[in-house]
Amino acid sequence: MLTIKRxxxxxxxxxVSTQAPLINWTxxxxxxxxxxxxxxxxxxxxxxxxxxYCHAFRCPQNLPELFSAFPTSPTHNNLxxxxxxxxxxxxxxxxxxxxxWLVFTKSHLEESLLVIRGLGVQTSTSSPSYxxxxxxxxxxxxSIQDVxxxxxxxxxxxxxxxxxxxxxxxxxxxxxxxxxxxxxxLEQVWRGARGCLYEPKG
Numbered sequence: 001m002l003t004i005k006r007x008x009x010x011x012x013x014x015x016v017s018t019q020a021p022l023i024n025w026t027x028x029x030x031x032x033x034x035x036x037x038x039x040x041x042x043x044x045x046x047x048x049x050x051x052x053y054c055h056a057f058r059c060p061q062n063l064p065e066l067f068s069a070f071p072t073s074p075t076h077n078n079l080x081x082x083x084x085x086x087x088x089x090x091x092x093x094x095x096x097x098x099x100x101w102l103v104f105t106k107s108h109l110e111e112s113l114l115v116i117r118g119l120g121v122q123t124s125t126s127s128p129s130y131x132x133x134x135x136x137x138x139x140x141x142x143s144i145q146d147v148x149x150x151x152x153x154x155x156x157x158x159x160x161x162x163x164x165x166x167x168x169x170x171x172x173x174x175x176x177x178x179x180x181x182x183x184x185x186l187e188q189v190w191r192g193a194r195g196c197l198y199e200p201k202g
Contacts, residue, residue, distance in 0.1 A: 002185050004192070010117035012196045014189045016176050019108035034107060042103045045096050048083060052092070104130045111176045113162075113189060115196045120144065121164065123175055143167045147194055149186050162186045 001020070005013040020027050083092060110126040120140040127134055145165040150172075151158055160183040163172040175189070 002181065002188065010196065011115070012192060013112060013114050014192065015110060015112040016179050016181050016185065017108055017110045018179060019110075038103050041099050045099050045103070048092065048096055051083075106130060109178055110134075111179055113175050113193065115193045117196055117198070121193070121197065123164075123173065125178060137173070139164060139166055139173065141197065144197070147190060147197070149183070149190055154180075160186055162190055 001017050003015040003017070005015070007013070020030075083095065087095070106126065106128055109128070112124045114122040114124070116122075118141065120138060120142075121144070122136055122138045124134050124136040143166050145167055147162070147164050149160055150163050151160050153159075159180050161177070161180055162175040164175065165172050176186075
């Protein structure tokens, strides 16, 4: 999905995302259902860590009742307490680590190209986790030699990619390197980026 934001006549932001647009109830239900699942999983990890702390340091028994909303078992206060008293410590550690990794792992990828006339372009790729920042690079206009669409073989299929030729660099800078959107999207970005990057003649 391509999103175009024009802040001014000389600044345009192109964003490509693997997230499906929230245009119908099915997509919205899937999106918010995933958010709710992440929230519950995060609360579960907190409850599990709290029970581990209370089990190790013998804190007051009423402290884990903060998480009593979890499904109860016949012998323990909540689901986290049941895991604490049933599974070995290394299984609990693996469970907490895996759940934390799933909670903070993004379900979609975003890559963007910011074009500013007279200054240059900035490429950005979002990180796969909410714990890390995105990867960005700024290329000044004086270092840009050309912007073009190239084709290459990826496996048994032909893929197109948008490239920036940078002065004194052997390799080109690939825009949207992880997503590699369709040719129609790349052509739209290529025309808009060149039109915004360079002053119109005449």
